[in-house]
Amino acid sequence: MTQIVTLKGVSKSFGALTVTDAVDLAVESGEALGIIGPNGAGKSTLFNLIGGALQPSEGRIYWQDHDITDLPAAQRCRLGIGRSFQIPHPFVGMTVYENLLTAAIFGGDAQSAPQTCRRVLELTGLRPKANLQAGSLGLLERKRLEMARALATSPKVLLLDEIAGGLTEAECHALVATIRDIHASGMAVIWIEHVVHALLAVVERLVVIDRGALVAQGDPKAVMADPMVQQLYLGIDADDAA
């Protein structure tokens, strides 16, 4: 396997506040990687750094072996980094289908955009909502749209930021199945999630972030059994952590 995204000593500070602290992380192509950590640990900031919405204060970010630290977000998307936002940013004045179409045309292959959108609508279960205004969607559907829009850019690595919260048990199972399908198609997935049991049903490797730093990583079961991680997650149901 080859490394698709690599972070070397990446730090991000806002004034005196360090939100990302010297993170070294390599993501293999086709890998399913989970990221957990307490609120405010800097998980979403990590996505902003990988996606290019933020510039690191220190360190470099690589796509395969190209340095992309200075590349704007739009060009990183075209390389193959697709991301969702924790707080959904739908294009509210467009339909769901148009949201995907825009992503497919500008972030993916414009020629095959309608087919790509059709496939993504099926995959994410948004097809019945295709012609609805995105502004009329509820929060859960907006989160679904975040994932769908990122998928429409035909990424090689998909960054998912907390999309399982608030789902019923059945919906959560369906989401896990969808993400497994996406992963099975060969796409690398990096998933930040508080719903740990959903995460563990998909990921092959787990990374724990606390106060901006990478504090544990490895086999998901082993990481969750780590006393320090349990300490961090004290208060989370033992069944969830299992």
Next chain:
Amino acid sequence: MTTAPLTRRKAPVSLIAIFVTIVFLAAAPFWASRGTLNMLMEALAFLALAQMWNLLAGYTGLISVGQQAWVGLGGYLFFALAMFSGLPLLIALPVAALLSGLIAFPIGWIAFRLQGAYFAIGTWVIAEVFRLIAAQFSALGGGSGISLPIDVVKSLATSRGARDMVMYYIAFGLGIGSVVIVWLMLRSKWGLAFTAIRDSEPASESIGIRIRRVKFMVYVATAASTALTGGFIFLQKLRITPDAAFSVNEWSAFIIFIVVIGGIGSIEGPILGVILFFTLRSFAADWGSWYLITLGALAIGVMLVDRQGMWSILKSRGVPVLFKTTRWFEP
């Protein structure tokens, strides 16, 4: 739940409405009095300016209060070309617009160093600089301005009636053309990019839209077409002065009023705004300051009801969309 929108089958009604309006306006020289024709010319020119400002501010979020820079530059370049280059007037007009577009590249490069409110103020300052520069050219009348020489005016057409006719159709082309071009643009893939940028810049970047590049392109294109309209406005007035050409009141405040009250970020909004603005002006213009106070109060009133303007209020009451841009998913 099926989601077929009701407005889908109403397309013919809106097409008929558009067609009737175009025919009605195209025939204006044959039914309108000279006064009405002049008012229509002005309204059509304002429509063109409003559509361009709406594209800039309503879609790409570039709030410029300095579009008078391009109205005035278009006017001055047109006067200079008409008087000194010997180009026919109808050629000088687009050439002035093209030159303005070229000048918009370096000016835009400067303005784009600034963001948000700073961009707005920056564009205003740039327009003021343009005004001061325009006043330096004594060949163009310096600070007191200049009239288009009568022989130059007569080169358009010898009789006044024929000149009115030619000018009206230029205005018609500008007004209708601006709507058609914006509509076609919004139906193209760039329309998706503009709407995406309007709705969320971070998300637009994340799906591969190079927003700075798109914004710059829109800035230059709207500068050129605003200059084209500016050239026409001063052809119609036959006289240009730095104060009239680079008036922030006339070419920014009124235009912003029109777009904001009509409905920013839609094609219908500026059209509604122009109709409202000229209706108001026709009976309230001699109220003096009270006229401006009324405009301001009206704008605040509409904003309090719906920040998306009158078009949004009408749309929520079931008025069908006139200019359809939606791409439907066909299952």
